[in-house]
Amino acid sequence: MQTVSVKPADAVNKWVIIDAEGVVVGRLASYIALRLRGKHRADYTPHVDLGDHIVVINADKVAMTGRKLVRKQYHRHTGHPGGIKTTTPEKILASRFPERVLELAVKRMMPGESPLARKQFAKLRVYGGADHPHVAQNPEKVDFKSKNSKNAKVA
Numbered sequence: 001m002q003t004v005s006v007k008p009a010d011a012v013n014k015w016v017i018i019d020a021e022g023v024v025v026g027r028l029a030s031y032i033a034l035r036l037r038g039k040h041r042a043d044y045t046p047h048v049d050l051g052d053h054i055v056v057i058n059a060d061k062v063a064m065t066g067r068k069l070v071r072k073q074y075h076r077h078t079g080h081p082g083g084i085k086t087t088t089p090e091k092i093l094a095s096r097f098p099e100r101v102l103e104l105a106v107k108r109m110m111p112g113e114s115p116l117a118r119k120q121f122a123k124l125r126v127y128g129g130a131d132h133p134h135v136a137q138n139p140e141k142v143d144f145k146s147k148n149s150k151n152a153k154v155a
Contacts, residue, residue: 006045013123014052015139017132020102021058022152023145024065025089029105031144032056036110036120049116053123055139060098060128063153064089074104099126 016035020028034040038050064072069090077084089101103126111117125134145152 004043004045006043006048006050008048011048011050013050015055015134015137016052017055017057017134017139017141018144019058019141020056021061021145022063024151024153025062025102025105026065027148027151028056028062028144029102029109032102032106032124033109036106036123038120047116049119051120051123053134053137053139054125055132055134056099056102056124056126057130057132058128059102059126060093062093062102065153069093098128102126 018028018032032054035054036051038044038048038052041050044050070088072089073086074088074092075084075086092098092101103124106124107121110121125132
């Protein structure tokens with residue numbers, strides 16, 4: 001037996017499309033982070049970008065369990081003294097860019113700030129509606145909602 005170490009030139013990345021309507025954010029984000037890093041592959045190599053290109057549609061219709069929609073808080077800092085800003089997922093989903101909730105969840109599940117992590121995260125494309133401009137890549141449709149009954153929020 002020999003350990004296989006894939007070289008960057010040998011990496012083949014697929015295109016995957018996921019419908020996020022009614023899907024729990026955390027479960028979807030962990031699945032996307034796994035696919036972006038390439039850890040679903042048998043020939044996973046930590047220092048090579050083997051992940052897939054992920055296209056997520058209907059990101060404005062994601063679900064959160066419990067009271068996270070109202071109680072969870074996102075913090076950011078403007079860089080000025082006393083410049084901490086706080087918002088909730090409910091406000092973000094109702095705003096102009098609802099796909100940011102899913103993007104933040106995936107970004108925080110990726111490894112720390114490194115050039116490889118930024119390159120892997122750049123292969124994520126999230127769209128609020130059902131339309132996307134990646135039809136020419138023939139993405140493979142993954143039905144994440146039906147993989148497990150816990151992936152979809154019930155009532």
